[in-house]
Amino acid sequence: MSTKKSKLTTSLIVRTIAAWGIALMLFFPLIFMGITAFKTELQAIAVPSLWAFEPTLENFHVVNERSDYMQFAWNSVVTSVVSTVLGLLIAAPAAYSMAFSPTKGTNGLLLWMLSTKFMPAVGALLPIYIIFQQFGLLDTKTALVIIFTMMNLPIMVWMLYTYFKDIPHEILEAARMDGASVWQEFRHVLLPLGIGGLASTGLLCLVLAWNEAFWALNLGAAEAGTLATMMVSYSSPEGLFWAKLSAASLMAIAPIVVIGWFSQKQLVQGLTFGAVK
Amino acid sequence: MSYLELKNVDKYYGDVHAIKGVNLTINKGEFIVFVGPSGCGKSTLLRMIAGLEEINDGDLVLDGNEITHQAPSKRDLAMVFQSYALYPHMTVEENMSFALRIKGEDQSVIDQKVAKAAETLNLTPYLKRTPKELSGGQRQRVAIGRAIVRSPKVFLFDEPLSNLDAALRGQTRVEIAELHRDLNATSIYVTHDQVEAMTLADRVVVLQGGVIEQVGTPMELYEAPANKFVAQFIGQPQMNLLSASYFSGISPEAVDVGIRPEHFTIVEAGQGAISGQVELVEALGNETLIHVCLEGAGEKLIVRQYEQPTVKVRDTVSINYDVSHLHQFDVKGEAIR
Numbered sequence: 272m273s274t275k276k277s278k279l280t281t282s283l284i285v286r287t288i289a290a291w292g293i294a295l296m297l298f299f300p301l302i303f304m305g306i307t308a309f310k311t312e313l314q315a316i317a318v319p320s321l322w323a324f325e326p327t328l329e330n331f332h333v334v335n336e337r338s339d340y341m342q343f344a345w346n347s348v349v350t351s352v353v354s355t356v357l358g359l360l361i362a363a364p365a366a367y368s369m370a371f372s373p374t375k376g377t378n379g380l381l382l383w384m385l386s387t388k389f390m391p392a393v394g395a396l397l398p399i400y401i402i403f404q405q406f407g408l409l410d411t412k413t414a415l416v417i418i419f420t421m422m423n424l425p426i427m428v429w430m431l432y433t434y435f436k437d438i439p440h441e442i443l444e445a446a447r448m449d450g451a452s453v454w455q456e457f458r459h460v461l462l463p464l465g466i467g468g469l470a471s472t473g474l475l476c477l478v479l480a481w482n483e484a485f486w487a488l489n490l491g492a493a494e495a496g497t498l499a500t501m502m503v504s505y506s507s508p509e510g511l512f513w514a515k516l517s518a519a520s521l522m523a524i525a526p527i528v529v530i531g532w533f534s535q536k537q538l539v540q541g542l543t544f545g546a547v548k
Numbered sequence: 549m550s551y552l553e554l555k556n557v558d559k560y561y562g563d564v565h566a567i568k569g570v571n572l573t574i575n576k577g578e579f580i581v582f583v584g585p586s587g588c589g590k591s592t593l594l595r596m597i598a599g600l601e602e603i604n605d606g607d608l609v610l611d612g613n614e615i616t617h618q619a620p621s622k623r624d625l626a627m628v629f630q631s632y633a634l635y636p637h638m639t640v641e642e643n644m645s646f647a648l649r650i651k652g653e654d655q656s657v658i659d660q661k662v663a664k665a666a667e668t669l670n671l672t673p674y675l676k677r678t679p680k681e682l683s684g685g686q687r688q689r690v691a692i693g694r695a696i697v698r699s700p701k702v703f704l705f706d707e708p709l710s711n712l713d714a715a716l717r718g719q720t721r722v723e724i725a726e727l728h729r730d731l732n733a734t735s736i737y738v739t740h741d742q743v744e745a746m747t748l749a750d751r752v753v754v755l756q757g758g759v760i761e762q763v764g765t766p767m768e769l770y771e772a773p774a775n776k777f778v779a780q781f782i783g784q785p786q787m788n789l790l791s792a793s794y795f796s797g798i799s800p801e802a803v804d805v806g807i808r809p810e811h812f813t814i815v816e817a818g819q820g821a822i823s824g825q826v827e828l829v830e831a832l833g834n835e836t837l838i839h840v841c842l843e844g845a846g847e848k849l850i851v852r853q854y855e856q857p858t859v860k861v862r863d864t865v866s867i868n869y870d871v872s873h874l875h876q877f878d879v880k881g882e883a884i885r
């Protein structure tokens with residue numbers, strides 16, 4: 272009995288240390304970035320790294336002056352929120368019909384949709400660039416909204432499908448027997464029961480759209496640039512400015528980190544596709 | 549007066565022909581029970597009436613209107629599901645009033661109807677609770693309450709008692725019978741339990757393999773089963789089936805002869821028509837079931853006595869039967885009348 276118990280505690284200790292080690296390793300670049308943002312450029316490139324220094328807010332002032340932080344932030348908010356709402360509006364009915372009136376082709380369709388995510392985005396860059404150019408959509412928020420929506424749709428449909436599948440079909444049938452129209456069934460039964468799934472899905476896709484850099488850079492560099500593109504602009508042309516890059520990055524990720532912090536539970540649920548309840 | 553009529557309806561699930569050309573007429577106020585073994589198509593037929601399963605062929609007529617392809621929400625039928633299917637995010641009161649609220653009834657009318665139904669079903673103290681704060685029996689009553697506040701054209705029940713324990717099942721069965729007596733509403737009730745079928749039904753519909761085997765009052769089914777399947781499905785213990793060779797003076801076409809256990813009597817040795825050895829004696833108090841293995845081919849039968857056991861295991865007994873209660877079946881299993 273006692274040996275079993277001590278064995279358990281040893282393995283628990285080992286696992287705890289391992290978990291902390293991995294978490295720190297993953298988190299280290301972020302901490303380092305956070306610290307660097309408050310150094311001067313000279314302190315930032317000092318080797319070995321300085322850990323004790325007088326923090327300065329200068330980098331943030333510079334970043335804010337040189338690039339219009341508010342505009343980038345606004346672009347980020349608009350593109351990620353609109354694409355998420357639009358995506359949910361399209362994905363929810365799709366997931367509803369797949370979950371509650373499946374046909375022989377439903378599984379294949381779901382897999383096919385997910386498989387489009389296996390293709391590298393750059394593979395579709397040229398055609399999409401040309402299409403958007405033809406329609407005069409380059410460097411517009413509309414372009415980014417469209418591309419973010421399409422990019423997230425497979426994940427949204429898949430996630431909502433797994434959530435909806437957990438709702439007993441008979442509850443919806445009961446609503447139908449009670450005289451509810453499709454809209455009333457959705458509004459009064461599916462929505463309240465599926466709100467957790469919709470929230471998780473929406474949050475995850477909001478984060479994915481916010482963090483998206485490839486399409487944002489290629490389709491929306493100047494006018495429609497999001498915070499991701501602002502961050503990148505500090506990395507190359509005029510040489511490396513570690514401290515300012517760090518400050519810019521911190522400002523770019525701050526809003527989403529705050530949102531993420533307050534909605535951890537939903538996000539974890541979302542990332543595990545509803546497997547953890 | 550036909551109220552609900554199924555005309556030659558068919559249902560296919562892919563290649564599976566689940567309901568095979570069913571014809572049925574139901575009168576207003578009747579309590580109809582669909583009974584049959586698991587997988588025979590009872591739920592499918594009920595759900596076709598509800599509109600939850602598409603009718604692939606044939607017609608469905610309700611109260612003079614053809615509703616074969618009408619949406620379930622438009623049919624004004626209420627269904628009590630096996631799983632109850634209560635709205636988990638609503639209170640008992642909200643569950644019961646949902647249909648009326650959807651319909652846009654006045655709040656005062658809704659309150660009055662819900663209060664009345666809750667009172668009938670002893671749910672008044674629980675109106676503010678959610679389904680997960682209720683016991684199985686209470687949930688079941690909420691499901692029934694949700695149906696009765698609507699005063700629908702027809703009540704549909706899909707095995708509503710099968711998730712209850714035995715004691716509660718018996719009690720709720722009686723309550724449903726009383727409810728039907730009071731409301732006199734047309735009801736269709738699906739069950740695989742023949743006791744429920746016999747006790748609740750005005751008429752029983754026996755289904756097998758997507759086909760109606762017989763429709764009749766419980767007593768008609770018991771006393772004049774149309775075929776071997778119905779004969780053996782209705783009645784507990786099952787009707788005894790013996791080969792015709794044990795009997796004399798019966799139809800020359802008879803292949804099997806059925807006799808219910810209570811129509812056999814144990815008589816003094818040598819006095820009976822059949823004899824065999826007692827294999828098992830089940831004394832149940834109010835009755836005794838005697839399992840007998842016949843001499844010769846080794847066929848088995850059960851004799852029911854409404855008295856204390858008079859024989860013991862391995863006794864050789866002589867058995868007589870009541871000639872007026874023989875059921876003769878031809879080679880296809882159909883009853884010979």
Ligand SMILES: Nc1ncnc2c1ncn2[C@@H]1O[C@H](COP(=O)(O)OP(=O)(O)O)[C@@H](O)[C@H]1O
Pocket residue numbers: 561564566584585586587588589590591592593
């Ligand atoms: N959704 C379905 N898809 C395919 N086959 C089904 C479906 N529902 C029922 N069936 C088949 O139809 C037949 C009747 O089923 P059901 O009506 O549920 O039987 P019961 O309620 O009498 O037990 C069964 O053979 C069953 O396998």
Ligand SMILES: [Mg+2]
Pocket residue numbers: 590591592707
């Ligand atoms: Mg069934």
